[in-house]
Amino acid sequence: xxxxxxxxxxxxxxxxxxxxxxxxxxxxxxxxxxxxxxxxxxxxxxxxxxxxxxxxxxxxxxxxxxxxxxxxxxxxxxxxxxxxxxxxxxxxxxxxxxxxxxxxxxxxxxxxxxxxxxxxxxxxxxxxxxxxxxxxxxxxxxxxxxxxxxxxxxxxxxxxxxxxxxxxxxxxxxxxxxxxxxxxxxxxxxxxxxxxxxxxxxxxxxxxxxxxxxxxxxxxxxxxxxxxxxxxxxxxxxxxxxxxxxxxxxxxxxxxxxxxxxxxxxxxxxxxxxxxxxxxxxxxxxxxxxxxxxxxxxxxxxxxxxxxxxxxxxxxxxx
Numbered sequence: 623x624x625x626x627x628x629x630x631x632x633x634x635x636x637x638x639x640x641x642x643x644x645x646x647x648x649x650x651x652x653x654x655x656x657x658x659x660x661x662x663x664x665x666x667x668x669x670x671x672x673x674x675x676x677x678x679x680x681x682x683x684x685x686x687x688x689x690x691x692x693x694x695x696x697x698x699x700x701x702x703x704x705x706x707x708x709x710x711x712x713x714x715x716x717x718x719x720x721x722x723x724x725x726x727x728x729x730x731x732x733x734x735x736x737x738x739x740x741x742x743x744x745x746x747x748x749x750x751x752x753x754x755x756x757x758x759x760x761x762x763x764x765x766x767x768x769x770x771x772x773x774x775x776x777x778x779x780x781x782x783x784x785x786x787x788x789x790x791x792x793x794x795x796x797x798x799x800x801x802x803x804x805x806x807x808x809x810x811x812x813x814x815x816x817x818x819x820x821x822x823x824x825x826x827x828x829x830x831x832x833x834x835x836x837x838x839x840x841x842x843x844x845x846x847x848x849x850x851x852x853x854x855x856x857x858x859x860x861x862x863x864x865x866x867x868x869x870x871x872x873x874x875x876x877x878x879x880x881x882x883x884x885x886x887x888x889x890x891x892x893x894x895x896x897x898x899x900x901x902x903x904x905x906x907x908x909x910x911x912x913x914x915x916x917x918x919x920x921x922x923x924x925x926x927x928x929x930x931x932x933x934x935x936x937x938x939x940x941x
Contacts (some may be wrong), residue, residue, distance in 0.1 A: 690938025
């Protein structure tokens with residue numbers, strides 16, 4: 623029965639991925655007011671100025687932030703260098719505005735698929751600039767085929783920005799071993815469930831298994847980790863974390879929750895009011911269409927999740 627239930631999800635994923643690769647639809651989407659309005663809920667504008675204004679609003683609401691400059695896996699060394707330049711511009715702007723010096727980047731945008739040397743050079747520039755400004759850089763995790771390279775590059779370049787961090791996906795079977803090594807290294811880890819569609823031999827195939835892995839890793843990081851970040855909108859995972867923190871008297875300033883820009887703003891507010899640190903993952907850029915569609919395709923349930931999130935918050939607004 624479970625396999626039968628998964629068929630519609632697989633079909634939706636295939637459809638969304640197909641749509642993400644159609645530039646003509648992307649151009650149309652950018653002209654439709656409804657589409658732009660909905661995307662504007664989850665992408666903090668197309669320009670750096672718009673993103674900075676959104677970050678100001680988050681800061682005023684007591685949220686911390688980490689910023690992602692949108693962009694697909696690059697196809698040339700020039701594009702990779704340009705992507706790195708945008709991060710340098712961002713770091714300068716954050717410092718100049720007095721905002722959180724905290725950014726997130728993907729190695730495929732830095733040229734990982736072109737060559738390790740190209741990627742290493744671009745990330746090194748960002749790490750050095752961040753360190754000079756007292757800023758933090760998190761290297762996002764992509765599909766499992768890039769995991770070893772991602773961790774290797776972070777380890778090699780970490781001396782350039784010792785406070786930098788990485789991401790671990792609970793869905794991957796290897797993650798328990800990776801967490802053990804990273805805890806020993808004092809690595810700041812963001813724990814997420816992982817939304818990529820991976821082979822069953824490298825990732826847990828069911829939601830229940832992924833959830834169990836997340837809970838196990840969550841507990842380890844809260845007890846032993848260095849400034850762990852728990853990336854989740856799942857009330858069950860959040861409740862498990864807060865219960866453990868209260869039961870074992872773990873200081874609330876030793877960790878933080880992270881959520882996507884525009885998702886479960888009501889839950890973000892509840893956690894802030896309860897005294898927890900909340901950091902928002904804020905993407906911006908003109909290349910929002912493929913990003914937005916791919917995020918939906920990574921987990922088609924997000925489509926209904928987004929709709930329910932909007933409906934839930936609209937219903938709570940005072941009349």
